[in-house]
Amino acid sequence: MxxxxxxxxxxxxxxxxxxxxxxxxxxxxxxxxxxxxxxxxxxxxxxxxxxxxxxxxxxxxxxxxxxxxxxxxxxxxxxxxxxxxxxxxxxxxxxxxxxxxxxxxxxxxxxxxxxxxxxxxxxxAVYGMPELHAEAIKNAMLIAVPGCHASSAIYSLYPVLSNDLIEPFPIIVDSKTGSTGAGIVPTPASHHPARANVIRPYKLTGHRHTAEIEQALLPSLAKNQQHAFKVSFSAHAIDAVRGILSTVHVFLKEELDSERPLYKAFRRFSKNQPFIRFIKKNAGLFKLPDPKTIIGSNFCDIGFEKDPLSSRLVIVSALDNLVKGAAGNAVQCFNIACGFAETTGLDAMPIFPL
Ligand SMILES: NC(=O)c1ccc[n+]([C@@H]2O[C@H](COP(=O)([O-])OP(=O)(O)OC[C@H]3O[C@@H](n4cnc5c(N)ncnc54)[C@H](OP(=O)(O)O)[C@@H]3O)[C@@H](O)[C@H]2O)c1
The missing domain is CATH 3.40.50.720 (NAD(P)-binding Rossmann-like Domain)
Structure with a gap:
């Protein structure tokens, strides 16, 4: 092509x-x-x-x-x-x-x-999220590639919402991004003395990606839950060039005797998706998703931890904003729309250590 x-x-x-x-x-x-x-x-x-x-x-x-x-x-x-x-x-x-x-x-x-x-x-236009809309992407003439924060939030929430495991409200997404997310044109906020070493809240409410997160996830909820569904999204700028980490706080519908339904939901979602990895380990430094382990690749890593003191479930997801959050996802859509294997040209492994 x-x-x-x-x-x-x-x-x-x-x-x-x-x-x-x-x-x-x-x-x-x-x-x-x-x-x-x-x-x-x-x-x-x-x-x-x-x-x-x-x-x-x-x-x-x-x-x-x-x-x-x-x-x-x-x-x-x-x-x-x-x-x-x-x-x-x-x-x-x-x-x-x-x-x-x-x-x-x-x-x-x-x-x-x-x-x-x-x-x-x-x-x-077809919303270009291959994990949710592969069939529609196949025949689309106009594909709208999802936003980087939105992708990270959607991949975190889809397994638990589509399995009816969490309350539709409150859902709190706290997302952190590196500086390339803001594009190449310099601004006062991106000037090195202002941008270096920051952990800066830059859009605590009213972030634009809220709309596409809600639009993409709404159909995955049971009909009687949809009216209550609302996502609260906040974004921070951190001292990195690439990478997004979203920390998502949600509340389980019922206290679970075991974490098996959660494992099942995340494993089932990632199992047939070449670029979604479920990361939850018992040992090692990288027990949960971390942008440091995906940079340069088209992977989005998702994982969770259940709060033992309450019904809170904390989900984390990590992706490279320029790859799975933008260009990599666009190429994945290109592959599907042109009839190529979904992973064609996207098999580069993450760079580690970075
Ligand atoms: N950066 C990310 O992490 C990321 C992630 C997901 C989605 N996106 C989206 O991807 C798009 C590009 O983002 P970016 O970060 O790469 O932005 P960027 O670094 O600012 O690059 C924008 C590009 O568009 C060109 N351009 C600007 N205005 C134009 C116009 N009126 N007509 C034709 N070309 C024009 C610019 O070159 P010239 O001015 O020389 O023409 C430049 O090549 C944005 O819509 C952004 O929201 C970005």
Whole structure:
């Protein structure tokens, strides 16, 4: 398959290029950047020195779609509104990493992100979470890749909600992220003296990913539980370049005599999913998921601990925001949509120690 990457000078676009350059069934034809058009990709992404001589081009949608099968959009929110209709008209598949087409409800979209220029495409887009929507992804023309915090929260909660093990409220997700989550454009908050050594609460309430977490998980609840379902999400910036760790506090419906139903739910979810690992060990330093053990890979690790003093269950999940939280998941969707094995080009092991 021939592919283009729009927004290739950014962090998610660079990670897409890394994965697609190594993908045995993909050829990257165009990588765009307005600011760097004409310059070699390795000038911005030095990991491609000696790997690719491709040069950035301008994001002209006619040109990027002309000779390819799939276009990846790795551009900021609101940018895909203008690109998607023109691209779909040419017959290419579009895999969008932004939030522009993730939500079904235009009201929810506009509450969190502002006006939507093409709400008529919201229903047509498929939420690109392979573990939940593989069938729909197979035939989709427009795939909206989930957000990084949202993915971590959804993978944590799906096993217990779909097995009716926890109360639908309260559900508290406390998520921590590295600096690449904020993109490549420097801001006062990302300036090194301000960003280094932080454990900073940056969005304690009203985080945009709350909407997609609730949308993705609602159908997994029993009908009589759905009205009460609510997710409370908070985000922190931590002193790391990559990685997300979400700590999720939920409450069991009934006191369990043993943890077997919990083990069963997490094992069943991870068993047939190549990139979801259930991590809960009795020994060693890494008994539970830890971003240090997944960086560079498409894994999301999930695990739990039951509070012996109450009905609280604490679930943790770790993923690399640029891989399973963005580009890796996008390539997994690409594989499914193009009929390749889901893991094609995604078999790189995590780097350890990091
Ligand atoms: N970073 C993450 O961890 C992460 C995780 C999940 C999802 N995402 C999503 O992925 C998308 C990209 O994120 P990122 O962190 O890679 O952002 P980024 O580092 O800021 O990169 C954005 C890219 O888009 C290009 N761009 C910006 N405005 C454009 C426009 N109007 N038209 C065409 N190209 C434009 C930029 O290059 P030029 O300005 O030179 O054109 C750059 O290549 C975002 O929607 C983000 O929410 C990111």
């Amino acid at each position: 021939d592919v283009s990457i729009v927004g290739g000078s950014g962090y998610a676009g660079g990670e897409l290029a890394r994965l697609l350059f190594q993908h045995p069934k993909a050829t990257v034809k165009h990588v765009t950047s307005r600011k760097n058009a004409g310059k070699p990709i390795s000038l911005l992404h030095p990991n491609f020195d000696g790997v690719s001589r491709i040069k950035f081009s301008l994001p002209d949608m006619d040109a990027v779609a002309r000779d390819v099968d799939v276009v990846f959009l790795a551009t900021p929110h609101h940018t895909s509104h203008a690109f998607v209709p023109d691209l779909l008209d040419t017959g290419v598949k579009v895999i969008d990493l932004s939030a522009d087409f993730r939500l079904k409800s235009v009201e929810r979209y506009e509450y969190f992100y502002g006006e939507h220029d093409h709400p008529e495409y919201l229903e047509k």
